[in-house]
Amino acid sequence: xxxxxxxxxxxxxxxxxxxxxxxxxxxxxxxxxxxxxxxxxxxxxxxxxxxxxxxxxxxxxxxxxxxxxxxxxxxxxxxxxxxxxxxxxxxxxxxxxxxxxxxxxxxxxxxxxxxxxxxxxxxxxxxxxxxxxxxxxxxxxxxxxxxxxxxxxxxxxxxxxxxxxxxxxxxxxxxxxxxxxxxxxxxxxxxxxxxxxxxxxxxxxxxxxxxxxxxxxxxxxxxxxxxxxxxxxxxxxxxxxxxxxxxxxxxxxxxxxxxxxxxxxxxxxxxxxxx
Amino acid sequence: xxxxxxxxxxxxxxxxxxxxxxxxxxxxxxxxxxxxxxxxxxxxxxxxxxxxxxxxxxxxxxxxxxxxxxxxxxxxxxxxxxxxxxxxxxxxxxxxxxxxxxxxxxxxxxxxxxxxxxxxxxxxxxxxxxxxxxxxxxxxxxxxxxxxxxxxxxxxxxxxxxxxxxxxxxxxxxxxxxxxxxxxxxxxxxxxxxxxxxxxxxxxxxxxxxxxxxxxxxxxxxxxxxxxxxxxxxxxxxxxxxxxxxxxxxxxxxxxxxxxxxxxxxxxxxxxxxxxxxxxxxxxxxxxxxxxxxxxxxxxxxxxxxxxxxxxxxxxxxxxxxxxxxxxxxxxxxxxxxxxxxxxxxxxxxxxxxxxxxxxxxxxxxxxxxxx
Numbered sequence: 155x156x157x158x159x160x161x162x163x164x165x166x167x168x169x170x171x172x173x174x175x176x177x178x179x180x181x182x183x184x185x186x187x188x189x190x191x192x193x194x195x196x197x198x199x200x201x202x203x204x205x206x207x208x209x210x211x212x213x214x215x216x217x218x219x220x221x222x223x224x225x226x227x228x229x230x231x232x233x234x235x236x237x238x239x240x241x242x243x244x245x246x247x248x249x250x251x252x253x254x255x256x257x258x259x260x261x262x263x264x265x266x267x268x269x270x271x272x273x274x275x276x277x278x279x280x281x282x283x284x285x286x287x288x289x290x291x292x293x294x295x296x297x298x299x300x301x302x303x304x305x306x307x308x309x310x311x312x313x314x315x316x317x318x319x320x321x322x323x324x325x326x327x328x329x330x331x332x333x334x335x336x337x338x339x340x341x342x343x344x345x346x347x348x349x350x351x352x353x354x355x356x357x358x359x360x361x362x363x364x365x366x367x368x369x370x371x372x373x374x375x376x377x378x379x380x381x382x383x384x385x386x387x388x389x390x391x392x393x394x395x396x397x398x399x400x401x402x403x404x405x406x407x408x409x410x411x412x413x414x415x416x417x418x419x420x421x422x423x424x425x426x427x428x429x
Numbered sequence: 430x431x432x433x434x435x436x437x438x439x440x441x442x443x444x445x446x447x448x449x450x451x452x453x454x455x456x457x458x459x460x461x462x463x464x465x466x467x468x469x470x471x472x473x474x475x476x477x478x479x480x481x482x483x484x485x486x487x488x489x490x491x492x493x494x495x496x497x498x499x500x501x502x503x504x505x506x507x508x509x510x511x512x513x514x515x516x517x518x519x520x521x522x523x524x525x526x527x528x529x530x531x532x533x534x535x536x537x538x539x540x541x542x543x544x545x546x547x548x549x550x551x552x553x554x555x556x557x558x559x560x561x562x563x564x565x566x567x568x569x570x571x572x573x574x575x576x577x578x579x580x581x582x583x584x585x586x587x588x589x590x591x592x593x594x595x596x597x598x599x600x601x602x603x604x605x606x607x608x609x610x611x612x613x614x615x616x617x618x619x620x621x622x623x624x625x626x627x628x629x630x631x632x633x634x635x636x637x638x639x640x641x642x643x644x645x646x647x648x649x650x651x652x653x654x655x656x657x658x659x660x661x662x663x664x665x666x667x668x669x670x671x672x673x674x675x676x677x678x679x680x681x682x683x684x685x686x687x688x689x690x691x692x693x694x695x696x697x698x699x700x701x702x703x704x705x706x707x708x709x710x711x712x713x714x715x716x717x718x719x720x721x722x723x724x725x726x727x728x729x730x731x732x733x734x735x736x737x738x739x740x741x742x743x744x745x746x747x748x749x750x751x752x753x754x755x756x757x758x759x760x761x762x763x764x765x766x767x768x769x770x771x772x773x774x775x776x777x778x779x780x781x782x783x784x785x786x787x788x789x790x791x792x793x794x795x796x797x798x799x800x801x
Binding site: 326328329331332333334335336337338339340342346347350351 | 480481482501502503504507508509511513515516517518519528529531532533576577580
């Protein structure tokens, strides 16, 4: 009785610890004061959101917003979209190859390979970014979007690998053997049996890879050279000497909403596949 | 088309482990051939070397006289029915069945037509548009058969396909499988650990143990004329008496056992002094009739336990207090109640019904365990 009450208490304390800051972030994104705060309540406003689409005249009229470089922020956001549009397919391809090798080819080297493929996930992001910067600099590739993509792929491919491997391990090998036995070429077996089975996992992996790419800060920070993405630019904005503008809270709120939506979709897809 | 299958001195090794040794078998064209053995005896390994998932470490596999070396499973004239059936869960029933045709580039209309024909054959008409998960176990079983037959193989390989079904369905599917084999007329190679399945369906059976083929023959041969201690003990129930061969008399051997001398056929030509075991089926052990001549082998025994099996009653008899040579005896169930407990009775069997075989590994299950 007491122990279950204790557990309840712990659970609620934990949830509060996790979510209270998010609630503050969301509430303050609607408060008409900068730097963002919940108290005192200066009145409800949507202008921290409207920043992204308001006219130039309105923008110049606002004492806080006019100090921000909107075009640069939007440009960096577009960079982020471009980066993830490259990172997601490359990571899925690499992760899929790794997953097939690890689950379908029984090799003595699999144990070693497993650690090699997963090590980028365990390595500090700073190290990944820095090594990409140094290595590709030596090779002659200038730090920029290319190095960001390369550095992100090194660890995001491991996420894809883990997700796809978990799924492949659950597909009985007999299904592929049966297709092969009925005359299908190995390529057709992959396309007709393995790939359809993998589809939900590919969607999950793509969503997770996309989110990881969008939100990654530390690896990107070191690999970016003169380029920027959304995360690094928000980081730069938050180091504003006047306190960080509530626009960041507005962005944070949107990200929370999108994340919850994506996570719900992911859960929904997983439910459907276990049906 | 149908084809014969020849295993020519096939050895299969995994590292130091020998999964199959010295397999020499010629499976005839159109034959229903079974490999019978306990799990881990190497029967599935041999089957996989015929289907092409494994290459023998040594020796050759020939199908229709052609050496299959280097030919992959997708190029061999065989179709395999897996133990777990391996039906494709994301395809409809008819797409499953027509998969082999899809691979060959047959048009969709033709595939559907062929699938419907096969659905008719397996008595599942109009079920083509269902998903596999909507079918019952027995129906899935039949879909797996239809899918394999659609590939028009010369040889159909079956890896314990009935093991997941319940008893009644299993017995029904035995007859069904046998009928399908006779209808399509192709060679069936059947893997099982269930002697009932092997005995009822097969033209011939190979009994396997620990990677070795112990005996090849018809079901009758193997049941009545076992050639090794393992074959005798794995197929059917059997009583065993260990001892030393004491004397030989034209075709028979006298075995000196703790119960005294016992006599049985000597098909292996054992010499005096050899360590051997005498095997006798429980249905060949009878109560002695005092008005007639005694059996060649007769002994005093006490009833220990009576198991009602239905058509017959299995009586577990103790032959001596501490010699660990129990005898089980099958009596036709005539409805009369027998009260023997504690009373000694004379039981016995003829020399012709018993067989003396060289000492060897015996199956872990069967009469031995049941009688202890």
